[in-house]
Amino acid sequence: MAEQQHGYWRVADGAPVSPVQAQMVWTRAAYPALVEVAGRYHAVITYAELAEAVQEASGVRTRVEQRYWIGKVLGLVIREAHRRGDPPLTSLVVHAADGKVGAGYQEVLAVAGFAPLAGEMDREEHAAAARLACYRHFGAELPEDGGTPALAPKLRAALLRKASAKAPAAGSGRSGASGGSGAAAAAAVRVQAVCPRCFIELPATGVCDSCGGTA
Numbered sequence: 001m002a003e004q005q006h007g008y009w010r011v012a013d014g015a016p017v018s019p020v021q022a023q024m025v026w027t028r029a030a031y032p033a034l035v036e037v038a039g040r041y042h043a044v045i046t047y048a049e050l051a052e053a054v055q056e057a058s059g060v061r062t063r064v065e066q067r068y069w070i071g072k073v074l075g076l077v078i079r080e081a082h083r084r085g086d087p088p089l090t091s092l093v094v095h096a097a098d099g100k101v102g103a104g105y106q107e108v109l110a111v112a113g114f115a116p117l118a119g120e121m122d123r124e125e126h127a128a129a130a131r132l133a134c135y136r137h138f139g140a141e142l143p144e145d146g147g148t149p150a151l152a153p154k155l156r157a158a159l160l161r162k163a164s165a166k167a168p169a170a171g172s173g174r175s176g177a178s179g180g181s182g183a184a185a186a187a188a189v190r191v192q193a194v195c196p197r198c199f200i201e202l203p204a205t206g207v208c209d210s211c212g213g214t215a
Contacts (some may be wrong), residue, residue, distance in 0.1 A: 008062045022060050027076040029054040034089035038138035044152045046096040071104050082111050087137050091130035099154030101127040
């Protein structure tokens, strides 16, 4: 089989494809795949799921592990979204193990001309706000209040477990509903207004530092 002789190939005829060609083809497949995810309120997709989806849709496959190339594809998606004026679709992509967007999300800020976020949860909350912008922009069915930002389910569940484990010591003998309520609060995302043009959280002034827009 031709695909056994090289790392990237076209399924239709087994012809080899260069890594750069593959990345371009996968980027074109990734964009509509992520738009589809954005059409479902609070939906996310894992890196592995997206890697399989773009190979299936494009007809170009590889034996190279996705961790070696998916970041390059998402970097191209980030730039294309910025060029189109779309919200950062890559905020919808999370790690299967922990539900986090990961350090690579900083590229969203870099392309937009903003400084990196220092804290890991600052990054995850920014991504949650960006996901909400995606749901709104791409026509997801939203609740009457317009929707709220949310951490990916796996990350939220981990934070709930962590908060619940701490609740008995900090609860002064209280248990049950109060402990659960405190855990839920600990896993909640700050609800912050998002600039409709830059798709970033607005500062306390309510005026975007980049474009001067308001929510």
